[in-house]
Amino acid sequence: MKKSFKGAFIYDGPFDFDNVDFVGFPSTSVNYKGYDFTPIPFYIIGGANRYTNVVQNLKFYPEPKVKLLYEDTNWADSPWSTSLMDLDGSLTGEPNTIVVPDHELNNHSSCVRKQQWGALLCNYQMGVIVMLSTDVGSIPFSVHRNDGAKSFTSPNYAQGILHRKFGVILDKGFEYELRFPNNTAPEELYGLVFQADLGDVSPVLKLTGMGDQCELQGRKKVTEISQLRQSTETAYYSVGKDLYVKVKANQRHFNIDSDNAPQGISSNLNIKCN
Known part of the structure; x- marks a missing residue:
């Protein structure tokens, strides 16, 4: 396994990714002494998160086991203020999908739960x-x-x-x-x-x-x-x-x-x- 990976922190934002390749993120879990060390292309670390991040034309080689994970935060309000918009479906499979943490304040009838990501995939602004x-x-x-x-x-x-x-x-x-x-x-x-x-x-x-x-x-x-x-x-x-x-x-x-x-x-x- 590579010693380091170049992924994207979901932090203050907004970032605007177009034609970005994620290479070498494993398609299977990486475990060591009972801990999961699987590298992930998109990972939330908290921060101000005041704007919706945007992505399109992403490519993954190979297809990662997990593309995104909403987990750790250092701002208490991150679970109901963080979002990422997939414009063309290259992240989620569906265009114009907003990816938000799996929290009831983000939920809506258009949302589908993505449990592995800790996320909801929704159709709203x-x-x-x-x-x-x-x-x-x-x-x-x-x-x-x-x-x-x-x-x-x-x-x-x-x-x-x-x-x-x-x-x-x-x-x-x-x-x-x-x-x-x-x-x-x-x-x-x-x-x-x-x-x-x-x-x-x-x-x-x-x-x-x-x-x-x-x-x-x-x-x-x-x-x-x-x-x-x-x-x-x-x-x-x-x-x-x-x-x-x-x-x-x-x-x-x-x-x-x-x-x-x-x-x-x-x-x-x-x-x-x-």
Whole structure:
């Protein structure tokens, strides 16, 4: 077996692979003293993972036992913020397939489970919401989708290190609720950023406990939730104790130069709380 292999880390992203060959990754398991050392072409190691990575025209010589593995992470929120788009099917066998970690917040009726990869193979587009907080690495929160899916079940997990973002499925009718333990958000959360394809608009986001104290500075306020759901621009709605927002990726990220990977980002959505 070769002493070293050149694969791809799924890290901050986005990468845009076209006509890349993966050579020598074994088609059978490599075990040593009871441990699995099988080299894998694509491997997640965590990181910011704020954009969907993109691949096409990949070739494998030979066909690897496992092409991709979502396993280790160093960001607590990686299981629901990481994605890779297979444009032509050269990775998954089906074109326009998004590969996401096997987590309920990523699941959708279009998804097929790929157990060996720890992944779901799905047919949707994805964006990432990043929370701007006084602690730049982490803010305690949980995400709950309107069909019952959630980011995690343990309240202690909300305190995880490197935990301040989550993925959202676009154009499938989902809405997302953010819950903050002990009502800490007005003191800690001061903004949101949406990262997706240029021009994409996020689903409706419900920020619990922030409606009667907070507003989006300089943004359009609508008077009905139905108006917010129909909005194609950044806007917000407030009722009782809850704040509802939608965010548009209205500008190009200055640091991304890619033909295929997403490069849209919203201007900072500043949240002002009394």
